[in-house]
Amino acid sequence: MSHIHVAVENLSFSYEKNEPILQNVSFFAGENDAIGIVGHNGVGKSTLLKLLVGLDLRFEGSIRVEEIPLEQNTLNKIREKIGYVFQDSDSQLFMTTVEEDVAFAPRNYGLPEAEVQRRVTAALEKVHIEHLRHKAIYKLSGGEKKLASIATILSMTPDVILMDEPSVALDPKNRRNLIHILNEFDHLKIIASHDLDFILDTCNRVILMNQGKIIADGDAKEILTNEKLLNENGLELPLSLYKSDN
Amino acid sequence: MSKINRAIYELQSIDATAKQNRWMNQIHPLVKLILTIYYIVLTVSFHKYDVEGLLGMCIYPMVVFIIGDLKWKDALYRLRIVLPLVCIVGIFNPFFDHRVVATFGSVQVWGGVCSMITLMLKGILTVFASYILIATTSIEGICYAFRLLHVPKIMVTQFLLIYRYITLLLTETKRITQAYALRAPGQKGIHYKVWGSLVGQLLLRSMDRADDVYESMCLRGFNGEFPFGKPKKSAGGDVAYFIFWVIVLFVIRTYPVFRLVGGLFV
């Protein structure tokens, strides 16, 4: 059970002066929230996630994780609490086998080998891929890679999991499997995606973004069924809702 | 592009053999690495006319291939690069060196012929020896052996990362060249007008990937040092295996055992 929260206040960010990526973004993510950040391509979802783990510190405003402000000297502390799953699993998995990759973080944190092994086992069990432990990364399917990259994060025993477009490049079966596994977690989850069906199945709260701003923040079902709001912001109703209408 | 496919296939098949749970694969990687280098050094140190000594050196690959269940076919396939090279260099020897170094009855053997044969034998044996190492040792094992030999961490890390991303980038390269070939029928290679942009795109994409990989490492506690797995203890069998071959190969290299054995029959 995590007892953690993330507080974002007046967050603004831009690479170049006149092209803001994020403008005055504020939200509070409490423990056990499952937040879906939605919006069409290029609204700043991924940037927001990357800022939350301190991959770029040139932002204005504040990010606090459990009252610890995110800045250069708290970076390691915060990164131990937050796991970030990349969109492209091949960038996330840079070691040669699943075991080596999942063990990378615990070894880096200097844990004794017995504990490293215990964590690896636990992480693999959580995403149900114990059988892939010794497999070479290149032999994994897209779905297996995604699960393995989640395991590499879980071995750090984070309190918060951030995911960038987790459902991209997954076939329907793997997608369902991933939804199932994510719903088993009791972490605070923040998932950025334009796959609204996926968000509907995994999140209880939705933050709708457009042009670097938060347009709406509220109950997932409420926002994702509001066709007018979605259309105004370049999105469409989740497919599953279309079906139930007809 | 079949060349890329072949490279991918070769990497994957070696990886598969190296990860099998066989007796040879269990031997400590350092033992195998040192033994391989030892064997190669001894092999190439034979005199250029010493055909019989090199025949004797065949014992090592022959025995190991049989008891280690290695595939001759795969090893022979690996000769395709080295053997032609060695042949080109050696093929002229019979034309230049007419010293008579042996006589079989009335047949006189020129030094050039002997040195050509030894060169080819050396080429084959050294490739086989490397194959024995790589087909029975995982990349992690080899890296671990390098670390034991105090190869700097940064170099071992490079080796590991290059290995990890080769398959991926080969696949990407294949895709990009296939996409090109589909729109440029009848061309054998890449037209010079797109040399820069085609490879350049691939390069920029690789750089972006490297950025992502770096971020992913940082988020998991990376601070410039790569953690390597903990050592595997070497069993007594490993040491015995090592000592056995060191002695046998040494004897073959230094004493004319075969002449003595042959003397009993001829």
Add this chain to the structure above:
Amino acid sequence: MHMADALIVPAVAGTMYVASTVAAGVSVREVKLENETKKIPVMGVMGAFVFAAQMINFTIPGTGSSGHLCGGMMLSALLGPYAGFLTMIGVLLVQCLFFADGGLLALGCNVWNMAFYGCFIGALLIWRPIMKKGVSKGKIILASMLGCVLTLQLGAFSVCLETFFSGVTELPFSVFLMTMQPIHLAIGAVEGLITSAVLVFVHEARPEMLWGVGETEEGKFSFKNTLVILGVLTALVGGILSLFASAFPDGLEWSIERITGSTELESAGGIYDVFASIQEKTAFLPDYALKGSESAVGTTISGIVGAVIVLLLCVAVSYVFKFFRNQNKETVKGNE
């Protein structure tokens, strides 16, 4: 061209290993000094990139043949000479271990022939001085062409030397040289064109990625200094050449004579000698068959018959061993 294990003797291999290790040591130190942890993944991925890019066939206009990319020059233009050199070592190691291109023993030679010249000479003596006052398309083409041609020439020359001093070929040194250098001139020119095309693209897309541009403050490698260093290098190469030659056994004296017009070459010791003596010591009876045997050298009927008999015996014993081992396994399985 990758040297193969079979083409060199341990003394040459050892000498080249020492040379390459020194260069690698310097590079490791320099890269650590830069203290840019980001370079580690970048080097790894770029190494894989160079390997993959070398698989692409580029059509050479006007001919039916194709060329490939020059790794060393390109890597150092992007990563700098030190990181580029270490990356090239990784690439060469992968090539030799996984693709049997090159060899474990010849790795020292290959690193020197391809990585050292490409990265150190190419980047420090050619790329950086040319880019000192800013970069342009023309300069990139000039540096790439010059770099690739020159470093490939040096590489080919080293290949000739290494083969020659290993004494594996009876081909006269001059003939070998006259074959290798022109071929590599053509290859170098093509590689230079391809490499410059890629670097020009990078310059247009992301100019900040190019290394060593406009580093005026570091006067270490001004044009004048470059000339001095090139001079020293030539002297060094000449020196090493004579060292090699002097240490070399009489077997190839006649070909040295052809080149230099004299068999008298001064002996001055050096690394090669050290390895040569190690080689002699480790091989007690290096030429046992030669000694006092009028029937000659390492190839006798009894020797070959003996070798074949022992080999067959070993094969038989191995099969017996394997048979019993498999039997054992089966009984173990049966008992379970």
